[in-house]
Amino acid sequence: MKKNKQSGMSVIVQNTTRMVEGLIFLFGIYLTVYGHLTPSGGFSGGIVFACVFILMTLAFGKNSVLKFLGKTTAYIFNCSAALLFLIIAACGCLFNGAFFSNFLEKMFPSANFRIFSAGLIPVYNIIIAVNIAAGLFMVFIILAVRRVVEINGKRRLISTELFDKTERKR
């Protein structure tokens, strides 16, 4: 049976991935949103999100994922999440507090052990998860995704982004 090299792995892997990837994504959301009540928070949730995208790239080939989350989109998510983190942290200054103060807790105090308690901490968790997911997936695209190009008349397999973005001009 001829296997098309361009589109990822075999049929079994693709079917299993289709069944499982939504559940992994849901697990990542659970880890992130409950980060102020149970162990792990933004970092671990972000890594699980990045793993979902990497799994999809491995199983279905790179074009299926790069259509909706290319390098530019991931970069924009990364930078804007980091900026949003800093802006919300700086907003703490405005409410008579210091730089990172938890102003939502001061404005809307709430009971413990509920999902909407602890003020700003769930918000920070979600922002960090987006940041790390975009960042790790961008690293994966840059380091591991390759394409076939013609160099000096021969077909070679090189990594797409690492080749000559930053060079001396001479």
Add this chain to the structure above:
Amino acid sequence: MVYTLCFVLFVIGLYGVTCKKNIVKIILGFLIMEYSINLFLILLGWRKNGVVPVVEPDTIMQCFAIKSVDPFPQAMVLISIVTGLGILILMVALAIRLYQRYGTFDITEMNRLKK
């Protein structure tokens, strides 16, 4: 003692960094060193017969503060792991680029700066 084993792991990582010629083995040596320091930090917070540092609706705070495992090293190690991840990514990217330029992973052959 357990802390001595952490230092043994640290020295193994140090051996990997200083005495090996392949770049990938140097990177693995750094990883082992980083794991050993993170392990040391977490083990510092252990308390005998301790409980998980998660507060539930029916805990008494004084007993909890005496009995629970120290949560501060856990927060430090979380940040340290993420920092180590960033360093690892940069090292691997450098290793890939070095391979493209020199054609080998052997560091004894990369001495064009001396010429």
Add this chain to the structure above:
Amino acid sequence: MSNLSLFISIPAGLAFFIPMVSRRIKWFPDIACSVTTFILFLLSLQTLNQQFIYEMGGWPTPMGIVFVLDGFSCMMLIIVNLIGFIVSLFSVDYIEKIYTSKLRYYSLLLLVITGINGVILAGDFFNMFVFLELALIASYALVGFGCGAKDLEASFKYMVINLLASYFILLAIALLYGKFATVNMAHTIALMQQYGKDNIVIFAFVLFLVGFGTKAAIVPFHAWVPDAYTSAPAPISALLAGGIIKGLGIYVLMRLTYNIFGMSPLISNLFICFGIISIVVGVLMALGQWNFKRLLAYHSISQMGYIMLGFGLGTPLGILGAVFHLLNHSLFKSLLFLNSGSVEYETGILNLKKLGCLSQKMPVTAASSLIASFSISGIPPFNGFWSKLIIIVAAVQAGRPFSALWAVIGSILTLASFAKIQRYVFFGSGEKFDENSTKNIKEIPSLMKMSVLILAILCTLGGFLAIGGVNGVFGPVVNSLSGGTGQYIEEVLGK
């Protein structure tokens, strides 16, 4: 102003904002970076003569994260932000011509400045470590910025040595946490005075010495300096020499020695020994180099030896000389690296044997290079002379005349190698150039000229300004360091 968090939030925010906006607007990163670093410099000037702490998130001191500002931090902030401003002015034209990717350069530069500001202001060990790693990772990427084979090799060597040092520092922080159960610096000092020092604390201090000594380019740990400085882009070499080895190396080492662990005769002897060896080794190895930047890198090691000597003496006059030499060294060494960048921008050559007779075609560069060479050799009215004089007088007063002798010998040999540079690069006979290759060489563009002129003027007037204002400018610095452990605890915990 009382908001110390602006020093880290402004450059970090801009570092993430630049890539998003600059794909449409091409001129945005240059102007934004220069304006922002100028604003940071003005903010740091405003913190002069103040002393306070800033608690993050409103959490009180021994529990929460604090930023501490005292005399020494204030002076380091001024130095680092000034060098950051000058480097970003210089980079506007330099990166345009020689490298292809401007956005990444500016983001990384702003992240380095964020990291160094964070290290200078941090009031607890772990926060300092995180900002240290941030600054260093950005600098590993910047040193290998032109991705040729030699640049990447230099960046890898720099990275391995500094990463080893960083892990030693993390191990020392873990040991101190295991002993005292706190990472806050002032709380650690209080507990250390209560419980005394035993072997773990001494081991942690030795690990800190090795780790931060590597970052400060002191002699047993100087192996990364020549390769990293040679392959980095010229403004980054200036930032390395003026910001990183000072803010991340000498500043933290002196804070640990004077305020936290306490100065003792053994440590004093050790520092003086390291200082003298650095002076001599740096200058001797520089005499045989023919690459312009490599020679300047070895001289960086030697001048760091002067600063270690000054700090190691332990007397207030020694500390004054060392801090003054910190300020002067960042001014004249950055000026020298920017001049080498100008020469490379115009001619593309850094080998001394192939250059010559550039003083007619590049008068501004030649004049500023002459001023900087006089400063570094210690010739009278320029600023290097005053700081070296204070260090030598302090050494004689503290009863160590041999150190003063080695310092003077080092100064004479420095003069010899800078005479070599001046003869070969600017005032030679020029028979190695033929007319075809020299007719395109002209003076550097105006923004680069402006940054070089600012540094040259500060070098010339620096001596007189400081002599006039010794007590006002340097008084708080000396007080904060020589006050020892008690002063630091009172600053942080007493408020």
